[in-house]
Amino acid sequence: RGREREMERSVKKGRIVLVPLPLHGHITPMMQLGRALSLKGFLITVVQVESNQVSSWQHFFSFQLVTIPESVSVFQGEALEPAEYIIRFNKTNEAGLKDSISQLLIQQGNDIACIIYDEFMYVCGAAVKELKLLSLIFSTQTAIHKVCCYVLSKIDAKKFLIDMKDPELPNKVVEDLHPLTYKDLPTSGFGPLERYLELTREVVNNRTASAVIINTVTCLESSSLTRLQQEIRIPVYPLGPLYIRASSAGPSLKEEDRSCMEWLNKQKTRSVIYISLGSLFQMETKEVLEMAWGLSSSNQPFLWVIRPGSIAGFEWIESLPKEVIKMVSERGYIVKWAPQIEVLGHPAVGGFWSHCGWNSILESTGEGVPMICRPFQGEQKLNAMYVESVWRIGIQVGGEVERGSVERAVKRLMDEEGADMRERALELKEKLKSSVRSGGSSYNAFGELVEYLKQSEK
Numbered sequence: 001r002g003r004e005r006e007m008e009r010s011v012k013k014g015r016i017v018l019v020p021l022p023l024h025g026h027i028t029p030m031m032q033l034g035r036a037l038s039l040k041g042f043l044i045t046v047v048q049v050e051s052n053q054v055s056s057w058q059h060f061f062s063f064q065l066v067t068i069p070e071s072v073s074v075f076q077g078e079a080l081e082p083a084e085y086i087i088r089f090n091k092t093n094e095a096g097l098k099d100s101i102s103q104l105l106i107q108q109g110n111d112i113a114c115i116i117y118d119e120f121m122y123v124c125g126a127a128v129k130e131l132k133l134l135s136l137i138f139s140t141q142t143a144i145h146k147v148c149c150y151v152l153s154k155i156d157a158k159k160f161l162i163d164m165k166d167p168e169l170p171n172k173v174v175e176d177l178h179p180l181t182y183k184d185l186p187t188s189g190f191g192p193l194e195r196y197l198e199l200t201r202e203v204v205n206n207r208t209a210s211a212v213i214i215n216t217v218t219c220l221e222s223s224s225l226t227r228l229q230q231e232i233r234i235p236v237y238p239l240g241p242l243y244i245r246a247s248s249a250g251p252s253l254k255e256e257d258r259s260c261m262e263w264l265n266k267q268k269t270r271s272v273i274y275i276s277l278g279s280l281f282q283m284e285t286k287e288v289l290e291m292a293w294g295l296s297s298s299n300q301p302f303l304w305v306i307r308p309g310s311i312a313g314f315e316w317i318e319s320l321p322k323e324v325i326k327m328v329s330e331r332g333y334i335v336k337w338a339p340q341i342e343v344l345g346h347p348a349v350g351g352f353w354s355h356c357g358w359n360s361i362l363e364s365t366g367e368g369v370p371m372i373c374r375p376f377q378g379e380q381k382l383n384a385m386y387v388e389s390v391w392r393i394g395i396q397v398g399g400e401v402e403r404g405s406v407e408r409a410v411k412r413l414m415d416e417e418g419a420d421m422r423e424r425a426l427e428l429k430e431k432l433k434s435s436v437r438s439g440g441s442s443y444n445a446f447g448e449l450v451e452y453l454k455q456s457e458k
């Protein structure tokens, strides 16, 4: 702590401008990065491009907030697939972004140390080029995901689509990405492949960025980070998990129902399955019902986050029959949004049923909780594959969700097989915690980043 204070004093207080992608799973780690940098003496400005999602951080950590005028997307209301949405979102906001950053420069008397932008806000790279500002890319995903993007960005879309018709191809190893097979590539769930490949090309284009900051940890992804470094050819700073590094998870962007903590206090040690499918994904009522039956018959207590809007076509749980809600509330507890990190750190929690968003995996691993993986789209499937086969701290539930498979998965995780996974998860927890402590890989990477930013200020 003494050394940290010394460093804080020695930093010239430059301003760092953060540009997150306005989605929950991207904003939170970016704000945590901002928090960690502010502890080193930097002043933080956040440029938000849509709605008022980060205002809670402004109050909590005195971040300056700049909103791009008229940035609410012109295609609001249109149901766009993710790749299409991100590509159009970047185009729509390019001019507004450039104007806002130019205005900031005037306001701050040019005292801006650098811009750090989410890899999916790639249009920033073009905006800052003209303004001759130092820029860094921030990736909220894994190193292996970024490596896959590099490989995919070089693929000929037409040929790839024809090749994919070969029933053998999905199980073949991707030359260059051993041991990943074609079916592991994170291409599904983003819309038409051509559009997704276009997005990967935008994401891997470093433009003028001089370094990449990534929310991953060397002990989880050592070889992928080496490979990424070979592809990327600019410094890569793996400094995750940022939620630990920031020394506070920060304020939640959604209202948390803390009553679940009292409910957890009444449960036996390591008996509860926590279920959360992240901030975006939706399930059909049929799937939710199968989950409810399967969870109830597993005889294990469960804490279930059902986000408003997460059951397709309904506001909340009104589509579930009353007897199902009664059955669920006998064994479980439903909330609209939970304080996830605290939940995972609670001694009563024994397993996490997750959609395998990268933040959720980092949080589960950081708290030593084994997982049941139920990924929805490409990059989550890749994460789930790593959880199950590389780190061996979870099991995957594939195919259609039906009550029998839910019950079996919960039982597997809570019995002997689960005990081995829990042991490995606890070992990884210790490794992650030490990576952010003095001398650890993420601690060192963060120190190098701060040095780099200080040097660039001179």
Ligand code: UDP
Pocket: 024, 025, 026, 028, 252, 276, 277, 278, 279, 280, 281, 305, 336, 337, 338, 339, 340, 341, 356, 357, 358, 359, 360, 361, 363
């Ligand atoms: N989260 C939370 N409470 C909930 C559900 C999720 O705080 O009830 C947080 C969780 O801690 C994580 C984020 O939402 O930081 C979800 O991010 P992730 O990358 O796992 O998935 P995404 O939402 O991007 O699909």
